[in-house]
Amino acid sequence: MELFFNNKPETKADLKESVNYEKIYDTAIYGAGPAGLSAALYTLRKNMKTALISKDIGGQVITTWDVENYPGFKKIGGYDLSKKMEEQITQFPIALDEGVSLVKLEKKSVFEAHLDNGKVLKSKTVILALGKKYQELGVKGEKKFTGKGVSYCSTCDAPLFKNKTTVVAGGGNAAAEALLELSKIASKVYAVIRKEHFRADPVLIQKIEETKNIEILFNHSIQEISGNEFVEKVMIQKKDTNEVKTLETDAVFVEIGLVPNTSFECVPSLTINDQKEIRVNNKGETNIKGLFAAGDVTDIPEKQIVIAAGEGAKAALSAFRYLQNQ
Ligand SMILES: Cc1cc2nc3c(=O)[nH]c(=O)nc-3n(C[C@H](O)[C@H](O)[C@H](O)COP(=O)(O)OP(=O)(O)OC[C@H]3O[C@@H](n4cnc5c(N)ncnc54)[C@H](O)[C@@H]3O)c2cc1C
Incomplete structure (x- = not known):
């Protein structure tokens, strides 16, 4: 007896058409x-x-x-x-x-x-x-270098930065996941966080703290992204002291929601x-x-x-x- 109700061929019809703006x-x-x-x-x-x-x-x-x-x-x-x-x-x-x-x-x-x-x-x-x-940082250089080192999707772009230095902006779950993902690909990952703590799940924070190539910079915000054709530098500022410093980096992952x-x-x-x-x-x-x-x-x-x-x-x-x- 033929079991015709199993392995039915999938319908492949494509009835998609263009929108008719007269209708x-x-x-x-x-x-x-x-x-x-x-x-x-x-x-x-x-x-x-x-x-x-x-x-x-x-x-x-x-x-x-x-x-x-x-x-x-x-x-x-x-x-x-x-x-x-x-x-x-x-x-x-x-x-x-x-x-x-x-x-x-x-x-x-x-x-x-x-x-x-x-x-x-x-x-x-x-x-x-x-x-x-994705929410943007709204800083100088961000638009100019989008797709040239500035990314809003670590899942999509992390593999491009094998053995490179990267920066992740943000302190929530998305940023935490990006940090962990990048730490396995990049040689060095800076976490730039505006607050003095993470807002991510404790299990993720613990993993980040145990990861040697992640450097956490609490109380810092990104002021400017610069470079020639691609991202080369990020200027960051410390909240309490206003001290400004420059990080050399190949990428900035914006993970702020x-x-x-x-x-x-x-x-x-x-x-x-x-x-x-x-x-x-x-x-x-x-x-x-x-x-x-x-x-x-x-x-x-x-x-x-x-x-x-x-x-x-x-x-x-x-x-x-x-x-x-x-
Ligand atoms: C990195 C990441 C990982 C995630 N992982 C998971 C997961 O594992 N499991 C899970 O359940 N959820 C996950 N989510 C959340 C999930 O993807 C979203 O909740 C879901 O996609 C929302 O669906 P939506 O259709 O409401 O909106 P969206 O997926 O945002 O789709 C909106 C659509 O509207 C279009 N659009 C926007 N503006 C305009 C416009 N002006 N004119 C015409 N079109 C427009 C967009 O191009 C898009 O096609 C993840 C999200 C992200 C960012």
């Missing part, structure tokens, strides 16, 4: 991290005409080396996980424009989104799944909290009718892949119900 979509989703991709899966399965606009596919997950806490996978690479999510939604006829950013969102008779490709996308509902991005991607020009009455996160209720609804939000860009507690995916699903189902009741 009014049932929903437009902005952001294609886990929240946006999961929202799209749900709206598409409800036969909603769905447009997905995003700077990239995968969001923060593509900067993650291994994910070990997404149900169904003991361990999966961040890139592989986001690829699987993308493949799942492109089995449906989705209008997807990648490499495009939301610049301004207005509410008229329908939502009108102004994009950085110069187009305006119209939709009856909107799901904002814009996530978070994340900020929500809410800097676009939005419907003015949208409620945002003091951390610039969009306020949502437990249905993913914002204070504006027809406008939903999900994932790290919102004020939900805990920022994790599984949570963002769940919130995306919830926002999509709320958008579906909203349209049913119109």
